[in-house]
Amino acid sequence: MTDVPTFRYHPDPVATGEVITSDDPCRCCGRRQGFIYTGPVYSAEEVVEELCLWCIADGSAATLFEAEFTDVVNVPDDVPQPILTEVLTRTPGFSSWQQERWMFHCADAAAYLGKVGYEELVVVPEALEMLREENAPFPWSDEQREAYLRTLTPTGEATAYLFRCLHCGTHLTYADHA
Structure with a gap:
């Protein structure tokens, strides 16, 4: 091979x-x-x-x-x-579950790292915070938002997609579900 x-x-x-x-x-x-x-x-x-x-x-x-x-x-x-x-x-x-979205940062495309869940996101706090902000417009309480984020898994019905900026190293993400 x-x-x-x-x-x-x-x-x-x-x-x-x-x-x-x-x-x-x-x-x-x-x-x-x-x-x-x-x-x-x-x-x-x-x-x-x-x-x-x-x-x-x-x-x-x-x-x-x-x-x-x-x-x-x-x-x-x-x-x-x-x-x-x-x-x-x-x-x-x-x-992805819905339409995939490529992430961009520092005037470049970011590198796609894979599907992740809440457990994987805990070690990349800027990505987890990005999901909190992305879901902020929903009429959810903070507790509901956190409950949703905790349902994220790499293979479940709610999944996050992790990227990393090739220039500054910032992690980016978005989530979708079935």
Whole structure:
């Protein structure tokens, strides 16, 4: 089995669960690389668990299928277009309950670290505080907000998605649920 390509904005797609070991051939290059991407593919043509990481990394999968691997919304104005292109077309995306959201910080995309729950967030207080602020507009009491945050688990019906700024190291997160 070969080492997987390096992705600046998704440093370990195997650990995050967006890639599985597989002997299936890649639909783009035809090679059996030992890994198949299982995350989202936004394309006019249905492409499900058929791409290797090498074809995502070099952009050939995005070109062949006119595909993107994540959806970006609310992108800050100071993020350059080449960064958005890299995130959209040369970075493995991730699956979420609702529509995934890539996080940005310091005029750059942040690195996706994976799905986390309350227990994992306790050790990254700035990310936990970000969730408290994100949920502040809801008509919840502080106790209700904390009760919701405590339901977050990496594999449950309420999940948080953790990112880290590549420049300052700040952790970012958002949560959604089934």
